[in-house]
Amino acid sequence: MTTVAWTSDEIMTVTASRSLCDGMSCFVGIGLPSTAANLARRTHAPGLWMIYESGTLGTVPDRLPLSIGDGSLADAADTVVPVPEVFNYWLQAGRIDVGFLGAAQLDRYANINTTVIGDYADPRVRLPGAGGAPEIAASCREVVVVMRHSRRAFVERVDFVTSVGHGSGPGDRERLGLRGAGPVRVITDLGVLEPDPRTRELVLTGVHPGVAADEVRAATGWDLAVAEGLEVTPEPTDAELSVLRSLTGAA
């Protein structure tokens, strides 16, 4: 008899991996998104077509890369293309189903900040910046955001819009000419948020086992609405956990 125990980071990664379907093309960022995508490919989505922005298309790395350009990604790719081609021919042309992004700050309309905390001209904290994210958020058919939940990260307004989620509400993406659907899901270590189809504001639609909706509201910097029929995330399976732990070395 065993009790399957898991951490909040593990259920976040497992839930994120379940957002990916077999056969999808996925633009993968480093860190949590990369872990989730590699988990999906080793469990329920063996045909997941992973692209890293270094130009490795259709890569099946034998271990988790530390960077988006590790040699193992190039060795295991269907093809390696130059960086301008990744962004122009693959991303901009609309060939990618899902983009997986992280964020330092996220607001109620799922706009993403990875640039600065504080004022741009005199920042309190300087972050790495945009990278591929603005165009991933614009051009992938849909976007999934993975990040840990806290009041510091989930804010009323982001200090800097690095990548556009749903702007300031309905119609903004269309007005800006952004062709993808934008963030369809935000997965955290506490639960799952999704945009309200009418207002585009993020609503709590799911919590992980053992997490109360009020706990998530307390960790959110705006008055987070809770969906009727709030779901509880299915627990990670033994298979998911063992693959995840073999990837992260936490076995």
Place this chain on the structure above:
Amino acid sequence: MIVPLDEAVRELVHDGDTVALEGFTHLIPVAAGHEIIRQGLRDLTLVRMTPDIVYDQLIGAGCARKLVFSWGGNPGVGSLHRFRDAVTHGWPVPLEIEEHSHAGMANRYVAGASGLPFAILRGYAGTDLIGNNPNIRTITCPFSGQELAAVPAINPDVTVVHAQRADRDGNVQLWGITGVQKEAALAAERVLVTVEEVVDALDPVPGQVVLPARVLDRVSVAAGGAAPSYAHGYYERDNEAYRAWDAIGRDRGAFTAWLAELTATAPPPAGPAAPEPAGRGL
């Protein structure tokens, strides 16, 4: 054409130049960056899509006046603390920044290599990058009426890249993840390439990029010159060195000690490292 690295840097890079040391995780011209630090160059405008630890070092050493970039971090580890210190505290000298997205920077190099004044892309719409960077504007397509982003070409005074090998005439061959190096080289006024080795003939490799000698100015042998990044077919990425940089970069004292050690050391010898690099070839 093929000269020692210190001589090549002295000939091609000058105070105040706009310099792009490109490399997308792979083949980062670290040895050349270190030689720029050793020669004490100042007031450089440094350009790169993904400034990582060698740019952190150049910035911390006070070589740069301005950084043009799209993602400045220690890949898979975290922030660049010398970069952060320069932006937030002006240490050791103030650093002006001009910031883009990867798509914008890649297209700026393509325009530079193509002899065009600017590039167009679907990008930046709705972001705060636009309002904070006068080099991001919009343009209306004359055929469809669509509004698109416009960014100026990048034409560095000098582009520096690292490659696996060159032949004796200075033709250069690189493969694996080739990033934006071809565009960065063809966009530049002057080009320096460091290579792992010089060979008699460049045997074809799948997915290779060849830079003909006629578009290059100097080639220098720097075996291991991309470390702690990697050279596909020669050596692997030293992930531990990237992790270890975090503690050095975080602390001005630790960084200053690192810098003193670097500048007290002679540049790497031009000959091949002995013994033969492991895993050479394919």
